[in-house]
Amino acid sequence: MQELLQRIAARADGWIELRFQSRSTKQIAVRNGELEESSSKRIQGIGVRALVDGVFGFAATTDLTETGILRAMESAQGAAKTSAKAKKNRIEGLAKATLSTGSYPLQTSDPLDAHPLEEKLALVMRIDEMIRNGGDAIVSSNVSYAEIQDEKVIVTSDGACAHLFSAIPEFRTMAVAQKNGEQCFGNSSISTQGGWAELFGIRSPEEMAEYTIQMAIEQLTAPHPPGGTTTVVLDPGLVGVLSHEAIGHTVEADIVLGGAITLEKMDKEVASELVTMIDSPTSDHGTGATGTLPVDDEGVQGRKTTLIDHGVLRSYLHNRETAAHFGVEPTGNARAFEYTDAPIIRMRNTYIEPGDTSFEDMIAGVEDGFYCVGLGFGGQADSNAEFMFGVREARRIKNGKIGELVRGANISGNAFDVLKSVDAVGNDFQWDLGAGTCGKGQAAKVDAGGPHLRCKATIGGRQ
Amino acid sequence: MGNSSELRDRCQQALELTKKHGADEVEIFAQTAQTITVDAENNDLHTTSSQQETMIGIRAFVNQQVGFACTNVDEDLETACADAVQLAKASPRDEHNVLDAPQPVQPVDEIFDAKAADFTAADAVAQAIRILEIAESIDQRVIIGNASVSSNLIERCIANSRGLDLFESSSLFTYFALATAKDGEQVSNMAFKFDATHFVDQIDVEPVVRGASADALGSLGAGKGESFVGPVILTPEAVGSILGGLITFQLNGKNALRGSSRWGKELGNAVAAPLITVIDDGRLAGGVSTSAFDREGTPRARTVLIENGVAKSLMHNAYTARAMGAANTGHASGSARSIPGIGPSNASIAPGQTSKDELIGEIEHGLLVSRFSGSANPISGDFSGVAKAAYLIKNGKLERPVTGTLIAGNAFEALQSLSGVSSETERVFTTTLPYIRLEDISITAE
Numbered sequence: 001m002q003e004l005l006q007r008i009a010a011r012a013d014g015w016i017e018l019r020f021q022s023r024s025t026k027q028i029a030v031r032n033g034e035l036e037e038s039s040s041k042r043i044q045g046i047g048v049r050a051l052v053d054g055v056f057g058f059a060a061t062t063d064l065t066e067t068g069i070l071r072a073m074e075s076a077q078g079a080a081k082t083s084a085k086a087k088k089n090r091i092e093g094l095a096k097a098t099l100s101t102g103s104y105p106l107q108t109s110d111p112l113d114a115h116p117l118e119e120k121l122a123l124v125m126r127i128d129e130m131i132r133n134g135g136d137a138i139v140s141s142n143v144s145y146a147e148i149q150d151e152k153v154i155v156t157s158d159g160a161c162a163h164l165f166s167a168i169p170e171f172r173t174m175a176v177a178q179k180n181g182e183q184c185f186g187n188s189s190i191s192t193q194g195g196w197a198e199l200f201g202i203r204s205p206e207e208m209a210e211y212t213i214q215m216a217i218e219q220l221t222a223p224h225p226p227g228g229t230t231t232v233v234l235d236p237g238l239v240g241v242l243s244h245e246a247i248g249h250t251v252e253a254d255i256v257l258g259g260a261i262t263l264e265k266m267d268k269e270v271a272s273e274l275v276t277m278i279d280s281p282t283s284d285h286g287t288g289a290t291g292t293l294p295v296d297d298e299g300v301q302g303r304k305t306t307l308i309d310h311g312v313l314r315s316y317l318h319n320r321e322t323a324a325h326f327g328v329e330p331t332g333n334a335r336a337f338e339y340t341d342a343p344i345i346r347m348r349n350t351y352i353e354p355g356d357t358s359f360e361d362m363i364a365g366v367e368d369g370f371y372c373v374g375l376g377f378g379g380q381a382d383s384n385a386e387f388m389f390g391v392r393e394a395r396r397i398k399n400g401k402i403g404e405l406v407r408g409a410n411i412s413g414n415a416f417d418v419l420k421s422v423d424a425v426g427n428d429f430q431w432d433l434g435a436g437t438c439g440k441g442q443a444a445k446v447d448a449g450g451p452h453l454r455c456k457a458t459i460g461g462r463q
Numbered sequence: 464m465g466n467s468s469e470l471r472d473r474c475q476q477a478l479e480l481t482k483k484h485g486a487d488e489v490e491i492f493a494q495t496a497q498t499i500t501v502d503a504e505n506n507d508l509h510t511t512s513s514q515q516e517t518m519i520g521i522r523a524f525v526n527q528q529v530g531f532a533c534t535n536v537d538e539d540l541e542t543a544c545a546d547a548v549q550l551a552k553a554s555p556r557d558e559h560n561v562l563d564a565p566q567p568v569q570p571v572d573e574i575f576d577a578k579a580a581d582f583t584a585a586d587a588v589a590q591a592i593r594i595l596e597i598a599e600s601i602d603q604r605v606i607i608g609n610a611s612v613s614s615n616l617i618e619r620c621i622a623n624s625r626g627l628d629l630f631e632s633s634s635l636f637t638y639f640a641l642a643t644a645k646d647g648e649q650v651s652n653m654a655f656k657f658d659a660t661h662f663v664d665q666i667d668v669e670p671v672v673r674g675a676s677a678d679a680l681g682s683l684g685a686g687k688g689e690s691f692v693g694p695v696i697l698t699p700e701a702v703g704s705i706l707g708g709l710i711t712f713q714l715n716g717k718n719a720l721r722g723s724s725r726w727g728k729e730l731g732n733a734v735a736a737p738l739i740t741v742i743d744d745g746r747l748a749g750g751v752s753t754s755a756f757d758r759e760g761t762p763r764a765r766t767v768l769i770e771n772g773v774a775k776s777l778m779h780n781a782y783t784a785r786a787m788g789a790a791n792t793g794h795a796s797g798s799a800r801s802i803p804g805i806g807p808s809n810a811s812i813a814p815g816q817t818s819k820d821e822l823i824g825e826i827e828h829g830l831l832v833s834r835f836s837g838s839a840n841p842i843s844g845d846f847s848g849v850a851k852a853a854y855l856i857k858n859g860k861l862e863r864p865v866t867g868t869l870i871a872g873n874a875f876e877a878l879q880s881l882s883g884v885s886s887e888t889e890r891v892f893t894t895t896l897p898y899i900r901l902e903d904i905s906i907t908a909e
Contacts, residue, residue, distance in 0.1 A: 032721045034557060037802050038550045039531040042539050045516070058512035062535050079511035083588045088507045117553050125555070140723040176723045176842060183725065183842045227907060258505050258608040259643055259650060340514050378838020380848065384650065386867075388848055390838045408845045410838060412869070458909065460847055460869060 001064075002163060005046075005155040008069055012157050015051040015094065016073060019297060020064075020153040021339040028121055029144040030128040037144075038121065045339035048072045052080035054090025056321075058342040095323035097330045098303075099160035100295040106165045108195030112147050115196050120145050127205045131175050134213030137220060139183070140176035143209075145169070146435075148445070152297075160299020168192070168290055168445050169199045170435035173208045177216035184407065185377075186215025187392070189434035191445070192288035202288070215393060222407035225394060229458045231369035232411060233362055233397065236430035238389065240448030241375045243277055244350045244433065246387035246415030248448075249440075251307050251315070252333070252345045253322035260383040261416075265313045271419035273311040276353040280304045281332055283447075285429040289349040290436075291446040293335070297343040302332035307350075308419075319345050341442040352450035355425025362424045362454050364400040370459055371395045371402050372411060375434070381415070388412035394459070411457045418457050426451030467618065467630045470495060473519065473540075474622040480544040481523050482624065486551065488524035488562050490623040492758065493517065494799040496615060499584050501591040503610040506598070508591060511584055520799035523547035527561065528554040531802045559786040565627040568762045571746050571755045576662045579616055579634030587612045590668055594640055597672040602644070604683070605676045608653065609641040612668070621760040629760050635659055635751070636666050642675035644683050652685075652834070652852045652866075654678030655700075657892060659751045678833060681864060682852040688865035688908035689855065694829040694882070695870060695904040696822055696856070699889040699896035702812065704835040705846050707894060709874045710741060712841035714768050714776075715805050716783030716794070723842060725875070726774050733772045735878040740813040741769040743778065745793060750809035751893045758795035758803040766792050768810075780805050811895035815884030819898045822883045824859040830906055831856055832870060839874060847871035850906075867909040877901045 005018045022044045029036040045062045046069055057080030061072040084090070124143050131141035147169040154162045170191035177184050188208040192198045234242065250260045257263075262270075271277075281302025283289035294302055298320050305315050316326065319334035322345065334343040363371065376390030394409035395402050431449040438446045474491040481489040495517040502509045520533040521544055530550025534543040590612040598607045615635045622628045637659040644651040656674040660666055697705060712718055713734075719727025726734055745763025747753050754763055759781050767775050779787070780795035780803050796806035823831065830853055837848010850868045854861040883900030 031717075034721075035529070035554050037531065038529070038554050039533075039802060040543075040546045040550060041532065041800060042534045042536060042543060044536045044539075049510075055508065056510040058510055060512070060514035060516070062516060062537075075513050079513055079584050082584045083501065083508045083511045083591075086508055086588060086592045117550065121553055140721050181725065183723070185842055254504065259606055259645060261650075340516065342510050342512060376838075377840045378848075380836040380838075382653070382836065386849065388837050390840075408840070408843065408847075410847055412849070460871065460907075 002153050002155070002161060004066060005153060006161055008066065008073065009155050009157040012073065016157045017049040017298060018069065018155045019047045019336065019339065021045065022151045023338065024149045025147065027144065027146045028124045030124050031142045032140055033128060033132060043338065046072060047336060047339040047342065048076045049342055050076040050080050051091065051094070052077050053084035054092065055080045055084045055087045056342070060340040091321055093324055094320035095330050097320055098301040099156065099158065099299045100162040100301045101160070103163040104165060104294050106167055108167065108198060110195035110197035112149065112167055112169055112195055123205060127173060127209050130206065130209045131173060131213055134175065135217055137177040137179055137217050138175055138213060139178045142174035144172045154295065154297060154299045156299050162295040162299050164295060166193055167195065169196065171199060171205060171208070172435055173212040175212045175216040177220050179220045182220065184216055184219035186212040186219070188212050191290050191435040193290050193292045194288050198288045218405050219407045222405045225406035225409045225459050227460045229456060231366050232455060232457050232459065233366065233369065233371045234453045234455065235373040236449045236451060237374040237432035237434070238372055239352055239450035239453045240350070240433050241379065241389055242415055242418065243352055243450060244347055244438070244446060244448040245379060246381040246385055247277065248279065248347045248350045249381060250383055250385050251317055253316040253318045253326065254345050255383050256316050257322070258383065261385050262313065268313060269311050270313045270416050271308050271311045272422040274355055274422050274425045275308055275311055275419050276306065277308040278304060278306055278353065279317055279347050279350045281348050283349060283431070285354065286431050289431045289447040290433065291348040293332070293348045296332040296334045297336045298334040300330045300332045300334065302348065303329070305331045317345055317347065319343065335444050337442040337444055344440065346438065346440065346444040347446050349431070350446070350448045352425065352453065354427055354429045354451040356427050357424040359426055359428060359452050362426060362452055363397060363402060365424065366397040367399060369397045371397050385415040387415055410460050412460060413457045418455050421456035422453055424454040426453065428452060470618055470620045471628065471630055474620050477519055477521055477540055477544055478622055478624060480541050481521055481547060484545045484548040486523040486525055486548050488624045490522040490562060490759070491621065492520045492799045493620045495618045498613060498615050499587050500611060500613040501587040503591050503595060503607060506595055506607050508588065511588060513584060518799040519543065521547040522802065523551045524560055524562070525551040527556045527558055528552065529560045530554060533800050559782050561785065562623050562625050563759070563761065563781045563791060564625055565760065566762055568629055568756050571753055573748060574633040574661050574753050576634045578663045579614065582614045582663055587614055590638065590666060594668050594672050597669055598642065598676055601673065601676045602680060604644045604646050605679060606643045606645055607640055608643050610639060612638045621756070623760065627760045629756055631755055633754070634661055636663065638666070638668050638671055640672050640675040642679040644679040646683050649683055651679045651682045654852060658890065678852055685864035685866035688853065688868035690906060690908045691828065692903055692905050694826050695901045695906070696829065696831045697899050697901065698833045699891050699898060701832045701835045702896045702899050703891045703894055705839050706874055706878065708839055709841045709844060711807055711810065714778050716777045716779040716787060717805050719777050720783050720786055727777065729774050730777070732774060734774045735769060735772040736881050737772040738815055738881065738884045739769055739772050739878065741810065742767055742813060743807045743810045745808035747809040752808040754808065757793045758797045761791050761793040761795060763793045763808060778805050778807060809893055811888070812884070812897055814886045814888050814897050816886060817883055819885040819887050822885055822898060822900050823856055823861065826856045827858060829856040830854070830868065831861060844873045844875035846874055865908070869907045869909065871905045872901070
């Protein structure tokens with residue numbers, strides 16, 4: 001496949017990008033002891049992107065013969081030409097980049113395929129049963145396992161030729177508890193890039209089940225939180241959500257150009273000097289980050305990108321088009337989920353660098369506030385960095401001690417204001433976006449995390 | 464694009480292969496989609512793309528055990544058929560895993576335009592340019608951050624070992640605009656409008672651009688809101704976000720069967736104010752999701768889900784209907800890539816008797832919410848979030864746009880206590896919804 005794509009790219013008229021993808025996914029889902037799904041999907045094809053007269057055209061095909069690929073290439077070039085006349089700001093060229101010619105095999109000692117279907121099914125059934133037996137209040141359970149395995153070949157007419165393999169397994173648990181007609185739910189999820197051992201090295205499925213049961217039941221009797229702006233300690237999971245969802249999207253260069261709040265903030269102070277935020281192609285500080293991406297879908301070698309350096313905004317996230325526009329080097333953030341998707345700017349592993357405060361000291365310094373753990377139900381953020389996230393587990397902090405659980409809490413605010421209010425950054429670190437998938441017209445598997453963080457935010461809930 | 468006999472032959476071939484590998488019952492769902500899309504970003508054209516894919520989904524039954532596989536690769540078809548059988552053999556037995564006997568299906572009119580095949584990338588580009596030009600002519604402050612025009616030619620085919628063999632062609636043109644207005648330092652909320660039609664000649668992007676632009680311009684200059692508990696008018700879009708998800712979750716037969724829906728035990732009881740009637744019509748003339756049959760080949764129909772506030776029916780596919788001893792309502796949803804789920808087709812909340820302006824006119828102190836950005840939990844009913852493009856209502860009039868305003872409540876309670884449903888309705892993706900007046904909503908200005 002590699003030779004064929006190189007041969008076609010070499011003969012192409014103008015700039016061309018050819019991306020072969022072969023994807024195999026498996027999914028097992030059980031609900032209340034009944035198997036909901038056991039499936040296997042195989043999807044394969046080539047996405048072709050052409051740059052003609054300063055405009056991109058894209059076509060996708062499942063015909064992997066030379067004739068089929070050439071036809072798709074012509075279709076992509078034709079599509080570009082069609083819109084070239086009406087395009088106002090033509091792309092004058094793509095930024096120079098370090099293009100990869102490497103091969104990137106799967107990194108794991110415990111590949112997913114070494115574990116038979118029967119073992120995966122039995123595990124999902126067993127954990128579902130464990131949740132159903134978690135107490136009289138439990139009325140519904142839901143457990144699922146999924147894996148995505150990819151092989152990609154990315155070739156461009158200006159020299160990229162990368163061959164990549166990846167495997168992403170994920171495991172999810174959910175429980176619904178009921179009392180007096182009211183229902184609450186608990187959930188937990190994990191994912192990684194790697195194999196079976198790496199996945200359950202994050203957390204064991206039994207631990208996830210216990211936590212899920214406890215959250216569903218405990219919330220039934222928990223009070224709703226009082227609203228207001230207060231001191232909150234965020235766990236690595238929520239620090240990840242804040243970094244990815246509320247800040248990260250506003251520094252994606254395409255969103256920046258669409259009028260995001262960050263357009264006028266470059267080299268300005270946007271956060272407390274304690275805050276350094278990174279988007280990285282590698283799994284820094286810990287293993288198995290799900291968004292690990294050595295080479296992006298334009299064939300560009302990934303670059304660790306410091307977005308915020310000690311409180312100052314220093315970089316956006318780029319593809320080759322926006323990097324040329326801003327006159328900077330591409331960061332390796334062009335990603336496409338399937339062969340039918342054209343690459344767009346996406347995050348990889350987004351996090352805040354650890355600091356030097358211990359978790360105990362951080363909590364001890366709070367007189368009255370909340371300890372917030374994990375993303376709960378729902379989350380929204382705008383390109384002006386205003387956000388609202390459901391909190392999975394919110395507990396009162398009183399006089400330096402973590403206390404009672406509150407129910408249905410959410411946190412909101414402007415993410416940059418929240419980062420400006422940071423007065424302590426933990427000395428710990430965890431990747432913890434769970435089995436998170438980012439959506440921006442197309443999906444992407446990403447990760448996010450960081451240390452614990454103490455800041456000010458608005459806590460809300462049902463009032 | 465292939466033709467009907469080609470896709471049908473493929474289905475029959477997959478059916479035989481799956482039987483050969485040991486299935487005692489088989490369902491094949493195949494779908495070919497040919498798509499042209501033009502995307503615009505920041506007042507300019509961006510990428511034009513075209514693609515075609517045929518996906519075959521195989522559901523194999525072995526002794527009431529089920530497995531599913533799908534593939535888009537011709538050469539992999541037999542492997543996928545064998546995979547489905549192997550997955551079935553490893554699965555637990557479930558007595559409700561039985562295919563229904565085929566029912567007669569009447570074709571639906573007006574979902575396929577013979578002219579659709581001649582709609583080219585250049586035609587799509589012309590429509591996208593029109594979106595940008597109209598926006599520019601409305602007001603220089605409007606920025607079309609994102610817009611898209613898409614043409615889709617779809618062929619669906621379903622066959623099973625009970626003798627089912629159905630085929631349907633449809634064409635669908637979709638278009639949207641996401642607008643922001645910028646005036647000096649002031650930036651409005653984002654405003655989004657979408658529409659769709661099955662016919663080339665009925666493509667009309669103008670209302671979409673005008674609507675999104677007007678909403679964006681209207682929210683410029685928004686000031687601080689007020690904190691109070693009072694009535695809220697939701698636009699059709701906000702009705703979808705706050706109430707829509709809860710209604711479809713609660714009426715989903717699978718959620719009822721598995722105990723996660725409260726309304727599962729409430730059929731025949733009032734779950735909403737008498738003003739509320741919810742209908743799902745899979746054969747609706749001009750409906751975005753109109754089709755003769757569902758993901759399992761069951762005929763689509765008109766189902767009254769809630770009538771004058773009383774829960775009348777759940778949405779079922781073959782599995783839940785069998786398991787709950789109910790009639791199959793033809794609500795199997797999903798594509799050839801997935802096992803059949805359950806979902807609405809063209810769902811609507813029936814219009815009321817009062818105009819939207821009358822609803823606003825009756826309010827002394829309240830809030831109009833154009834868009835809701837937050838969370839709405841379909842299990843607990845709790846919702847809380849930011850009211851986007853919101854207007855303060857004073858003495859029956861929209862007084863001024865407000866920003867940074869949070870609303871919170873419980874959708875189960877809101878459905879019972881709501882006090883107004885407008886006579887106007889609007890299409891929000893596949894649904895058709897009115898404006899609704901909710902009572903006693905907690906409104907907090909930040």
